[in-house]
Amino acid sequence: MAMFAIGIWLLFLGVVAVRVYVGKPSYMTLLEYQQGVLYRKGRPVRDLKPGRIRVWAGIEKVIIVDTRAIPVRLEDRAVALVDGMTAFYSLSGSAEVQDAHKAIYSALDFSEVPLFVLQCCSRSVLNRYASNQLVRNERTIVEEIAQQAKLKLEAQGFKLLTFRLTQFEVDLPPDEPDDSPPEPDME
Amino acid sequence: MNADDIWAVVFLLGGAGLLFLRFYRRRTVRVFVTDYQRGVRFVNGAFRDVLGPGCYYSNHTREQITIVDIRPKPVVFERIFYEDAFHAPSVVSFAAELSVGDPYRAITQLKYPINDSIAIIRDQLQSVVSQSIANTEPETRDKSANEITAALNSELEKLGMQVANLEIIEMWSGSVRPETITGAN
Numbered sequence: 001m002a003m004f005a006i007g008i009w010l011l012f013l014g015v016v017a018v019r020v021y022v023g024k025p026s027y028m029t030l031l032e033y034q035q036g037v038l039y040r041k042g043r044p045v046r047d048l049k050p051g052r053i054r055v056w057a058g059i060e061k062v063i064i065v066d067t068r069a070i071p072v073r074l075e076d077r078a079v080a081l082v083d084g085m086t087a088f089y090s091l092s093g094s095a096e097v098q099d100a101h102k103a104i105y106s107a108l109d110f111s112e113v114p115l116f117v118l119q120c121c122s123r124s125v126l127n128r129y130a131s132n133q134l135v136r137n138e139r140t141i142v143e144e145i146a147q148q149a150k151l152k153l154e155a156q157g158f159k160l161l162t163f164r165l166t167q168f169e170v171d172l173p174p175d176e177p178d179d180s181p182p183e184p185d186m187e
Numbered sequence: 188m189n190a191d192d193i194w195a196v197v198f199l200l201g202g203a204g205l206l207f208l209r210f211y212r213r214r215t216v217r218v219f220v221t222d223y224q225r226g227v228r229f230v231n232g233a234f235r236d237v238l239g240p241g242c243y244y245s246n247h248t249r250e251q252i253t254i255v256d257i258r259p260k261p262v263v264f265e266r267i268f269y270e271d272a273f274h275a276p277s278v279v280s281f282a283a284e285l286s287v288g289d290p291y292r293a294i295t296q297l298k299y300p301i302n303d304s305i306a307i308i309r310d311q312l313q314s315v316v317s318q319s320i321a322n323t324e325p326e327t328r329d330k331s332a333n334e335i336t337a338a339l340n341s342e343l344e345k346l347g348m349q350v351a352n353l354e355i356i357e358m359w360s361g362s363v364r365p366e367t368i369t370g371a372n
Binding site: 003005006009010012013016039041042043044058059061063077078079080081082084104105106107108109112113116119120123124127128 | 190193194197198201204205208217219220221222223239240241242256258259260261263265266278280282284301323325354356357358359361
């Protein structure tokens with residue numbers, strides 16, 4: 001009887017030690033619009049799909065990524081063209097996370113990545129053209145921006161869903177600073 | 188030693204262990220550092236070390252661990268107007284990724300490492316590009332970007348920050364006449 005009590009007591013101490021140094025098993029559920037990455041002692045172990053997951057709270061942690069579409073909108077931007085003219089444009093689009101693992105490491109806040117990529121691609125592509133080229137080939141240039149953005153986003157775990165230029169017009173060259181002396185007042 | 192003695196020893200040792208854990212755990216917190224983070228540990232206010240990925244017990248009465256995220260922050264510097272080395276009016280836009288290079292320096296030099304660095308970078312960009320001749324040729328953009336990155340990092344290193352993947356996404360200079368550009372009209 002005494003040995004039995006010792007055994008129970010040792011088992012109890014063992015459970016306490018596991019709770020303290022390993023953690024306690026707990027469960028969490030990823031919804032259908034969520035993906036996750038399981039970390040154990042700070043290192044990624046595996047990617048997680050929606051469903052119920054067992055986690056050893058204490059040594060394991062789940063980083064959850066929302067895979068719903070991220071809308072992007074940029075308004076009233078100007079870009080200098082090759083021939084000195086200035087184009088004004090606005091864009092809108094959306095993207096979603098395809099690979100949670102890549103998305104987590106893509107940026108401090110992964111939801112900023114689609115806007116950043118579209119902003120860079122649109123400006124760099126438009127800057128390469130002259131005003132007459134833009135007016136004649138607007139559709140082709142928009143496709144070029146979308147294609148460039150799609151490749152960059154895929155490399156970071158995203159999928160481009162939609163993209164369009166909501167506003168687009170070309171204006172005069174940027175004003176040069178006026179160095180001429182001011183006209184004297186006529187009295 | 189009979190079974191009762193063994194039982195008594197095991198019971199007392201186990202009880203003492205539980206009491207120790209009870210009082211010890213009240214002062215410790217478990218800190219989880221992922222591989223995209225670093226933990227800067229201070230003991231009694233003095234810097235001790237930078238913790239890598241893992242689980243750590245921290246006695247919060249004498250230790251402080253600050254978690255620093257080392258993932259990059261994408262930033263765009265749009266339409267920086269300047270005069271180049273030939274005093275030609277120019278405009279340039281950059282895209283870059285800003286991240287923490289040295290966690291200890293970043294949190295001890297700047298209250299908000301990312302936001303404070305952006306303002307410093309903007310000033311540095313203005314002065315760096317103003318010292319060179321604006322060149323709109325696409326082939327020279329990579330070379331210019333590398334030079335600008337090196338100049339920025341030499342300043343940011345003192346603050347524990349760094350830029351990477353800097354790209355010139357827009358360049359125009361008033362020294363380039365429209366008639367000489369291929370494709371214009």
